Amino acid sequence: MRSHVTCTINGDEVEFLVDDRQTLLDALRDELQLTGTKEGCATGDCGACSVLIDGRLNCSCLVFAREVEGADVLTVEGLADADHLHPIQHAFLEGAALQCGICTPGLLVAAKALLDRNLKPTEEEVRYAIAGNLCRCTGYDKVVRSILDAAAEMRDSAVVS
Amino acid sequence: MMYTAPVTVDEACQLLASNSAAKVFAGATDLLPQAQAGRRLEDVLVDLKRIPRLMNLEVDDQGWTIGAAASAARLAEHSQLRSEYPGLVEAVALIGSDQIQNRASLGGNLCNASPAADSGPSMVVNEARAVIVSTAGFRTIPIADLVRGPGETSLEPGEFVAEFQLDRPAARRADAYLRFTPRTEMDIAVVGAAARVAVDDAGRCTDAAVVLGAVAPTTVRVGGIAEELVGSTFDEEALARCAALSSEACRPIDDKRGTKEFRRHIAGVLTTRVLRLAAERASEQR
Numbered sequence: 001m002r003s004h005v006t007c008t009i010n011g012d013e014v015e016f017l018v019d020d021r022q023t024l025l026d027a028l029r030d031e032l033q034l035t036g037t038k039e040g041c042a043t044g045d046c047g048a049c050s051v052l053i054d055g056r057l058n059c060s061c062l063v064f065a066r067e068v069e070g071a072d073v074l075t076v077e078g079l080a081d082a083d084h085l086h087p088i089q090h091a092f093l094e095g096a097a098l099q100c101g102i103c104t105p106g107l108l109v110a111a112k113a114l115l116d117r118n119l120k121p122t123e124e125e126v127r128y129a130i131a132g133n134l135c136r137c138t139g140y141d142k143v144v145r146s147i148l149d150a151a152a153e154m155r156d157s158a159v160v161s
Numbered sequence: 162m163m164y165t166a167p168v169t170v171d172e173a174c175q176l177l178a179s180n181s182a183a184k185v186f187a188g189a190t191d192l193l194p195q196a197q198a199g200r201r202l203e204d205v206l207v208d209l210k211r212i213p214r215l216m217n218l219e220v221d222d223q224g225w226t227i228g229a230a231a232s233a234a235r236l237a238e239h240s241q242l243r244s245e246y247p248g249l250v251e252a253v254a255l256i257g258s259d260q261i262q263n264r265a266s267l268g269g270n271l272c273n274a275s276p277a278a279d280s281g282p283s284m285v286v287n288e289a290r291a292v293i294v295s296t297a298g299f300r301t302i303p304i305a306d307l308v309r310g311p312g313e314t315s316l317e318p319g320e321f322v323a324e325f326q327l328d329r330p331a332a333r334r335a336d337a338y339l340r341f342t343p344r345t346e347m348d349i350a351v352v353g354a355a356a357r358v359a360v361d362d363a364g365r366c367t368d369a370a371v372v373l374g375a376v377a378p379t380t381v382r383v384g385g386i387a388e389e390l391v392g393s394t395f396d397e398e399a400l401a402r403c404a405a406l407s408s409e410a411c412r413p414i415d416d417k418r419g420t421k422e423f424r425r426h427i428a429g430v431l432t433t434r435v436l437r438l439a440a441e442r443a444s445e446q447r
Contacts, residue, residue: 001163020164021202023193043194047260056234056263062193063264066164067208113259131346132258 007068009034010078018065024058025049027065028075036076036105040134047133050106050113051075057113059132076105079112087157088112088150095146099137107133111147119155123148166208170215170294170323173207177319178296180205185321187215187230188264190257191273207321209268214323218242225327229268237262246327247442248336248355248435249283255340256280258347268322274308277375281308282355283338285380286372289327295320310378334359334368335442339435340375341427343418350375351419354407354431358390358439366390366440371403371432376411376424383410383432395440403436404429 001020006013009032016031025042028034028051040048042061049060052074079086085093088111098104107130114121114129121129126147127140135143167173177183183205186192196202209215215230218239225242236242237254256265256279270280271291289304296319304325309315316322330336336357342348353374359367369390371383385406393399413424 003164020206021162021196043197044190044257044261047258050260057259058263059260061197062189062260064164064189064193064206064208066166067210069166110259128346129259132260 003066005065005069007070008072010074016065020064020066022065023061024051024053024063024065024068024073025060028060031065034075034077038102038105040102040106045134046103047106047110047130048103050109050133052109052113055113055116057110057132074109074112076108079108086112087153088115088147091146091150091153092143095142095149097138097142097146103133103135103137107135107143111150114147115151115154119151119158121148121151162202163205164208165205166211168211168213170212173209173212173321174294174296174319176205176207177321181318183207185209187266187269188232188261190261190265191269209321215268217324220245220329222329224329225325227267227325227327229272229322229324230266232263233257233265233267233270234259234262236267245330246283246287246336248338248357248439249280249287249327252279252283252338252340252353252355255338267325271304271307272314272316272322274310274312274314276311276378276380277350277353279338279340279350279353279374281380282353282372282374283336284325285382286355286357286370287327287336289325291322292324292326293320294323299323301326305380305382308379331359333361333443333446335439335446337435337439337442339431339438341431349418352376352424352427352431354428354435356432356435356439358436358443360440360443364394364440364444366393366395369436369439371407371436373407373411373428373432376413376428378412381410381412383407386436390436395437400433400436404432407432 006015018027038048040046044059044062051060184203185207209230215228217228233253243250270278284304338355340350340353355372358369371386373381389402408425408429411425413421
């Protein structure tokens with residue numbers, strides 16, 4: 001069965017047609033061409049497909065596309081502000097916190113979920129916040145340090161503005 | 162497959178009554194991985210998350226009402242629930258990553274009926290109740306009667322769990338949950354142990370219970386714990402006898418996560434630790 005879904009994605013109201021059995025991950029990639037969100041395991045273990053739904057971190061492979069009717073969805077494409085990278089993206093670049101890059105979109109979104117609610121996380125809190133995101137290349141130290149750097153940067157700019 | 166999202170309990174009951182091939186879901190954290198592994202999805206899936214009652218989380222003088230579809234994250238974030246049922250909340254908070262916490266529900270964790278479900282021992286030890294609904298109306302059962310065996314519940318066709326109820330805990334009473342997993346996080350319990358303890362002004366035990374998970378087809382309430390502990394101050398000897406009772410009560414299987422002998426041993430170790438933790442918490446309460 002195919003149905004219409006209307007929701008907000010990265011600030012834009014969108015309407016698309018999906019099969020009822022389609023996951024949000026498949027709808028993002030195949031119907032909306034938002035291929036920044038990656039498919040890793042497709043069973044909720046790896047976090048590569050992480051998105052925010054109404055501000056909450058979710059694996060888009062564990063969500064039916066129909067479920068986001070009326071919801072506010074943020075994917076990795078929504079992090080940057082036009083040509084300006086989000087401070088988390090900038091920190092990942094500066095910190096070389098990636099190698100093959102497949103896990104990166106999910107890690108960026110998971111980091112945003114953390115920093116949206118806690119701009120002064122401890123290293124332990126960062127590690128818990130990305131525990132649902134698997135990386136098989138770099139190890140996690142550079143990722144953790146980059147998220148802590150991004151938090152510091154975001155705290156500083158919050159004081160300035 | 163057809164996706165449906167009713168907004169009332171009645172509407173959901175009607176969908177189940179009129180489609181024998183309908184199935185309810187909340188977080189889909191078990192449903193979608195099973196489908197990915199090749200299990201055919203039901204003809205009609207009923208998403209319960211648009212029904213306010215199923216997402217409810219509230220407390221009054223009578224007790225707690227927890228909607229069956231409310232996410233683990235919402236339970237874990239509720240400071241009053243955390244202070245009244247710290248063991249239940251620590252069990253629920255152990256279920257998966259933040260991504261899973263934001264989706265997984267108490268109803269799904271229990272009705273998926275895995276012997277290793279982390280919420281099972283805590284819900285049973287705290288004598289929670291399940292409110293079950295169908296077109297025939299509501300019925301309330303003790304939580305221990307909900308799960309029959311691996312993947313099997315006592316729900317009849319057309320029924321689903323609407324909510325869970327818990328009494329307000331008495332003064333100087335507390336619960337705790339500990340589990341053993343090969344990894345420290347993001348893993349499935351090899352043994353889970355929940356304890357509930359009540360103490361008097363002097364810290365002496367007035368009541369105690371232990372329920373184990375992952376060591377039998379369903380949760381196991383360990384017999385004789387209160388008899389060993391009431392009147393004691395949780396001394397080593399009494400706790401050692403409780404550990405032996407737990408090891409004895411297990412009916413474990415051998416699998417890749419642990420042998421029978423290992424599970425029996427760990428059930429005893431966790432029993433001692435979880436009783437001590439619950440006793441400390443109960444003593445700290447005024």
